[in-house]
Amino acid sequence: MSVALLLTGALTAACGGDGGGGADGGDEKIRLTVGTFNDFGYKELYKQYMRDNPNIEIVEHVAEYQTHHTQLATRLAAGNGAPDVVAIEGDFLGQFTAQPQNFHNLLELGAGDLEDRWLPWKWKQSMAGDKVQIGMGTDVGGLAICYRRDLFEKAGLPTDRAEVAGLWPDWKSYIEVGKEFTAAKTGAKFVDSGPLLFNAILGQADAAFYAPDNSLVLESNPAVKQSFDLTSEAVEAGLSANLAAFSPQWNTGFQRGSFATLTCPAWMMAFIQSQAPKTEGQWDVAAVPGGGGGNWGGSWLTVPKQSDHPEEAYKLAAWLTAPEQALTVFKNIGNLPAIPELYKDPAMADLKKPFFNNAPVGQIFTEAATRLQPQYQGPKAAAVRLALQNGIKRVEEGREEPGEAWDKALSDAEKAAQ
Structure with missing residues (x-):
């Protein structure tokens, strides 16, 4: 499940998954919080992203599955406390697509340019109506x-x-x-x-x-x-x-x-x-x-409206869910990408687990x-x-x-x- 927030220029390359995130410009140190549950396999990716973007500091908050989603609902209702980037699992997705006013519409930020990255149904599931996209897919469960x-x-x-x-x-x-x-x-x-x-x-x-x-x-x-x-x-x-x-x-x-x-x-x-x-x-x-x-599981990353840094949050989320990073996660912990172009990549298709x-x-x-x-x-x-x-x-x-x-x-x- 993923989050989208698009900039222009250098951000487009970052969203394409061709490597590092690129420089944001300026000297301001921006702290981005990421809320996940269980293990999304992002810890080493955060380090890589911060090396490539020295003005970004990433802090991950990991909670138990049910607690994570309950806290998100509570914080959205309260109007404060939600992370800049937050994961949502499939069973809870309908609860949050029903409140699109609490999330950035990623289509307005350019995420429509990335639609072909994912399995068509994966993209469609996080749509709130025809014109609002609240998330970008991290993985599918497979079974x-x-x-x-x-x-x-x-x-x-x-x-x-x-x-x-x-x-x-x-x-x-x-x-x-x-x-x-x-x-x-x-x-x-x-x-x-x-x-x-x-x-x-x-x-x-x-x-x-x-x-x-x-x-x-x-x-x-x-x-x-x-x-x-x-x-x-x-x-x-x-x-x-x-x-x-x-x-x-x-x-x-x-x-x-x-x-x-x-x-x-x-x-x-x-x-x-x-x-x-x-x-x-x-x-x-x-x-x-x-x-x-x-299928069992599969998530999206989203950017709540409460984020003080929505553009930077989107850039991070788009990079985390890009093919190169999704493949790294699969190799390391097994989360299956929702990106069909990877399914024929020998690095994925031929992978065996000792x-x-x-x-x-x-x-x-x-x-x-x-x-x-x-x-x-x-x-x-x-x-x-x-x-x-x-x-x-x-x-x-x-x-x-x-x-x-x-x-x-x-x-x-x-x-x-x-």
Whole structure:
């Protein structure tokens, strides 16, 4: 997800991603704050940008995912406190495209000249109407399955990534493999989390929670109930380790080998490596069930109206999301660029990861990205998703049967959307 703010002349070259940002002129030291969540892989890029632009000082503020977006909403409503450049993730994007008055219209600043840089749908998603663009894309999630080769071998399952992918042409088959794995009694669960499995299954549908007119389609869209039911089947069969994503217990689960598979967007690779460095070579990556598409995550950079330095903020954001920098981020931490010209670049397409048994991750994730069919995300998509995930958690914890959990989740989601 990216931010746009355009100058003229030298700025155009910087936005094109041909290297450094160029001199801004003048002696004034300008401090730019950047608000992100998790790890966007920008730390070394900031250093490069400040070397090339000595009058710019960059300070990054990193918060937990939910906290980051809640704080942004609060600061926008208060009229102060927002960073100069701020990241927004896809589930929250609709909430902020609904308030374009709080962001610089990047089209007015020249970002329209950069439109062809991104996947067409990525550009369109951050449009607020036909004439207002609030962001520039940083990445797309893409989707694969990361799996533990050692645990698959222990369960008597194939370990070769092509054979593994062949086991699950669809999600029903994936769950059946999970039942076979569970019957082998390896001491590990098959999946890490029911809610994350639900996300992946639903992520391949044409639509999720909202129609393009922002009407809620939870009951009229059969894909939502089908995804909930399939996930509930997996949970009731004992496949889930019931570990909440990004919790300390989930993090420890990577180290202990508590689960054999997880739905794995490109950015997850860096997370696995950081949480369980001693498991190098035990992991591998296979195509996701359901034809290789799907998405989890992906963000934009935006420039709030509160910024005292919108032109400089835009210049930085445009440079961070340019092809050269996006490729660097992919190599370093795995965030998959939303820039299709890179997908045929050998530096990306041929990239392999030794940690993941030398898996050809460049090929796997770029293929996933080209098959990706984006869903429209309405204004309360994050809150609606959380209500449904909480329903899955109640099934995991044995507090509700799937039917009861669905009815309550549906009611909670409709309230959350109001």
